[in-house]
Amino acid sequence: MDKYNSRSTIKNTSFMSTFLIKNGNGKNRLSLRAKRFVVIIAVHLLFFLSFAIDIQILEGTLSGSRFLGFHLIDLFSIIQVYLATYHLSINMIIGAVTILSVYLLVGGRTYCAWICPYGLLSEIAEKMNNTLVAKGVIKNREFNHKVRYVFWAIFMILAFSSGYLVFETFNVVGILSRFIAYGWSIALVWVVAILAVETFYSRRAWCRYICPIGTTYGILGPISATRVEWNDNCDHCMVCHDVCFENQVLDLTKAKHAKSNKENGISHQYVTGADCTLCGRCIDVCHQDALSINFRLKELI
Ligand code: SF4
Numbered sequence: 260m261d262k263y264n265s266r267s268t269i270k271n272t273s274f275m276s277t278f279l280i281k282n283g284n285g286k287n288r289l290s291l292r293a294k295r296f297v298v299i300i301a302v303h304l305l306f307f308l309s310f311a312i313d314i315q316i317l318e319g320t321l322s323g324s325r326f327l328g329f330h331l332i333d334l335f336s337i338i339q340v341y342l343a344t345y346h347l348s349i350n351m352i353i354g355a356v357t358i359l360s361v362y363l364l365v366g367g368r369t370y371c372a373w374i375c376p377y378g379l380l381s382e383i384a385e386k387m388n389n390t391l392v393a394k395g396v397i398k399n400r401e402f403n404h405k406v407r408y409v410f411w412a413i414f415m416i417l418a419f420s421s422g423y424l425v426f427e428t429f430n431v432v433g434i435l436s437r438f439i440a441y442g443w444s445i446a447l448v449w450v451v452a453i454l455a456v457e458t459f460y461s462r463r464a465w466c467r468y469i470c471p472i473g474t475t476y477g478i479l480g481p482i483s484a485t486r487v488e489w490n491d492n493c494d495h496c497m498v499c500h501d502v503c504f505e506n507q508v509l510d511l512t513k514a515k516h517a518k519s520n521k522e523n524g525i526s527h528q529y530v531t532g533a534d535c536t537l538c539g540r541c542i543d544v545c546h547q548d549a550l551s552i553n554f555r556l557k558e559l560i
């Protein structure tokens with residue numbers, strides 16, 4: 260993919276070409292999307308091999324696992340378990356504190372972009388949705404992204420009132436993770452149905468409006484140490500807006516802020532919105548190199 264995109268050319272970029280970035284001197288390098296896909300595939304290969312040939316490196320699924328013997332548990336899962344049973348084992352608490360510490364360092368919804376297997380499939384569905392919208396076959400349907408907090412509360416109330424992890428019945432991430440580790444199940448039909456909704460009805464609808472796992476990790480985002488950083492090389496071309504499925508977090512790139520930033524001497528700012536997944540798509544396409552992923556631990560302290 261040529262880094263020197265405009266809003267009109269980015270629409271015609273093929274999905275495969277987004278794995279390589281051609282920079283100013285014509286050299287290709289791997290895009291952040293390519294690096295993410297390698298990480299996602301490697302993590303799930305470890306889940307698969309740990310069960311299939313008993314190598315015992317990463318056992319279990321994304322909801323709860325053991326990495327080299329250390330317990331790990333997804334943060335939304337542990338909240339659900341507590342609400343449903345009023346009990347947590349010591350291993351669960353250790354697993355949750357480990358995951359909490361990791362995501363406070365690496366950026367909250369990094370889970371969605373760098374670990375979640377559904378996120379990978381959803382990006383392919385997103386490209387198809389964008390193409391269908393560009394050709395006028397379907398409409399671009401957007402909703403209030405804050406509806407995710409309503410779904411989050413509903414799934415919590417369901418766990419509390421029923422004593423069961425009701426969300427796990429609908430959880431496309433858990434269904435896919437169990438499929439990768441343990442094999443085929445009829446529940447995959449639900450994953451296909453959700454992907455169809457994202458392709459033909461609304462871009463990234465599950466990730467954007469429904470998934471309470473992403474919402475939980477998002478709560479850590481604003482206080483996490485790793486964030487996307489914007490600088491004033493930005494020419495407000497809005498290409499990053501077009502590629503970002505949570506582009507409400509990129510408000511700082513809009514031209515309307517340029518004057519006040521200049522007056523107040525603001526030359527760089529962090530993207531602190533909870534919904535940023537640190538996917539790096541905005542960085543991959545920014546022709547001004549105005550965005551980067553940076554570690555801001557010193558500034559937080
Ligand atoms: S950050 Fe980069 S891609 Fe986004 S508006 Fe600024 S120049 Fe354009």
Ligand code: SF4
Pocket residue numbers: 487502503504505506508509530534535536537538539540541542
């Ligand atoms: S702001 Fe950039 S890194 Fe964050 S979700 Fe949007 S495209 Fe991805």
